[in-house]
Amino acid sequence: MRLVTALCLSLSLLPAAVLAQAREYTVTLSNNRFEPAEVIVPANTKIKLVIINKDATPEEFESRELNREKVVSGNSTMNLYVGPLKPGRYPFFGEFNIKTAQGALIAR
Amino acid sequence: MLAALLLVFREVLEAALIVGIAAAATRGVAGRGRWIGAGLGLGLVGSVLVAIGAGAIAGSIGGTGQEWFNAAVLLAAVAMIGWHVIWMSRHARQLAADMKSMGSAVAQGRRPLTALLVVVTIAVLREGSEIVLFGYGLVAGGASVASLASGGALGLLSGVAVGLALYYGLLKIPMRYFFQATNGLLVLLAAGLAASAAGYLVQADVLPTLVDPLWDTSWLLTDDSMLGGVLKVLIGYSAQPSGIQMLFYAATVLVLLAGMRVFRFSSPPVASAPRPALEPES
Numbered sequence: 552m553r554l555v556t557a558l559c560l561s562l563s564l565l566p567a568a569v570l571a572q573a574r575e576y577t578v579t580l581s582n583n584r585f586e587p588a589e590v591i592v593p594a595n596t597k598i599k600l601v602i603i604n605k606d607a608t609p610e611e612f613e614s615r616e617l618n619r620e621k622v623v624s625g626n627s628t629m630n631l632y633v634g635p636l637k638p639g640r641y642p643f644f645g646e647f648n649i650k651t652a653q654g655a656l657i658a659r
Numbered sequence: 660m661l662a663a664l665l666l667v668f669r670e671v672l673e674a675a676l677i678v679g680i681a682a683a684a685t686r687g688v689a690g691r692g693r694w695i696g697a698g699l700g701l702g703l704v705g706s707v708l709v710a711i712g713a714g715a716i717a718g719s720i721g722g723t724g725q726e727w728f729n730a731a732v733l734l735a736a737v738a739m740i741g742w743h744v745i746w747m748s749r750h751a752r753q754l755a756a757d758m759k760s761m762g763s764a765v766a767q768g769r770r771p772l773t774a775l776l777v778v779v780t781i782a783v784l785r786e787g788s789e790i791v792l793f794g795y796g797l798v799a800g801g802a803s804v805a806s807l808a809s810g811g812a813l814g815l816l817s818g819v820a821v822g823l824a825l826y827y828g829l830l831k832i833p834m835r836y837f838f839q840a841t842n843g844l845l846v847l848l849a850a851g852l853a854a855s856a857a858g859y860l861v862q863a864d865v866l867p868t869l870v871d872p873l874w875d876t877s878w879l880l881t882d883d884s885m886l887g888g889v890l891k892v893l894i895g896y897s898a899q900p901s902g903i904q905m906l907f908y909a910a911t912v913l914v915l916l917a918g919m920r921v922f923r924f925s926s927p928p929v930a931s932a933p934r935p936a937l938e939p940e941s
Contacts, residue, residue, distance in 0.1 A: 573864070583800075597864075608796035609713065611789065615882045618872075618899060619862055621725055622792060624714035625799075630722055632864040635871070647793045649662065 581605040585654035594658040614643035660810035667814030670786035675822025677782040683829035684841040702783020710791035726863035733856035739774040740849040748919035850911040851895020857907040869902030
């Protein structure tokens with residue numbers, strides 16, 4: 552019963568989530584490194600993260616803390632939605648080049 | 660080489676655990692080796708196709724094609740597992756009784772085999788395409804093919820070994836409880852896949868998180884640890900799940916258990932198996 556209520560609640564929230572305009576933040580990937588490596592974003596609000604891959608090779612943007620995983624093809628751009636985040640540091644990495652491709656979102 | 664070993668191991672492990680459960684769940688069904696083999700083959704071909712089309716997939720549906728694609732194949736796998744477990748709850752008793760006389764299993768076995776063929780294909784395709792992209796990136800970046808191949812082969816073998824260990828471990832379960840156990844595992848596997856699908860739809864901004872995270876157990880067990888990774892596949896463990904993921908997880912468990920209960924008694928009892936009906940896991 553509680554589940555049904557929760558399901559109805561979630562469906563009623565759906566349009567709001569779709570309509571909300573999110574601010575954009577861009578991270579560029581080149582030579583298998585994120586630039587900037589740390590991005591300061593507002594806490595408690597949804598943001599749109601744009602990843603520009605300037606390398607010719609594909610990369611997988613991944614973050615356990617953000618619960619996000621997305622492939623970025625070589626020489627292309629992808630975006631994903633993040634948050635609302637509680638204040639804190641949220642590390643992310645490129646799974647195909649873990650040694651160099653490290654970064655973090657700082658939510659304030 | 661170590662990077663290749665670790666990445667390939669991680670990806671193969673996920674697929675191998677799912678294939679291990681599928682193989683155990685079809686125990687006693689004639690011709691399953693061919694079906695699972697076909698699933699593996701289709702999955703490998705699919706991996707290459709998905710890797711080649713990664714750019715096109717990602718660019719579609721306003722840049723959210725990758726999330727839609729992942730969510731769609733995960734939910735397709737959930738539906739196929741649902742079909743299988745509900746079918747099994749009708750026929751498990753008969754199948755357990757028929758383990759030695761395979762004749763009737765051939766006719767009846769076709770349906771769940773189609774379902775689990777799709778599940779195996781999807782598992783291999785999702786993890787395999789990442790390995791292909793990773794390998795392509797390394798080779799295009801000038802890494803040595805030999806070191807990549809040896810690391811990848813070691814990773815592949817280790818991942819397959821864990822899948823085989825799970826399979827043979829499951830076979831040790833007494834026949835009386837066997838299909839209850841594999842059905843229970845399949846329900847949890849499906850629930851975890853549904854929760855992953857919800858995660859992708861949140862990432863694409865299609866679904867709200869509701870609460871994010873619902874809880875945080877990363878102090879106890881992180882997703883990227885070995886045990887966390889295994890539990891992620893087996894029971895859908897996540898250290899920081901969102902509310903909507905929990906909702907998808909619970910809804911999947913409830914729908915499958917209800918489906919198993921509703922359809923349980925529709926097959927006539929088998930004379931050669933006077934045991935009480937198998938109860939689905941609850």
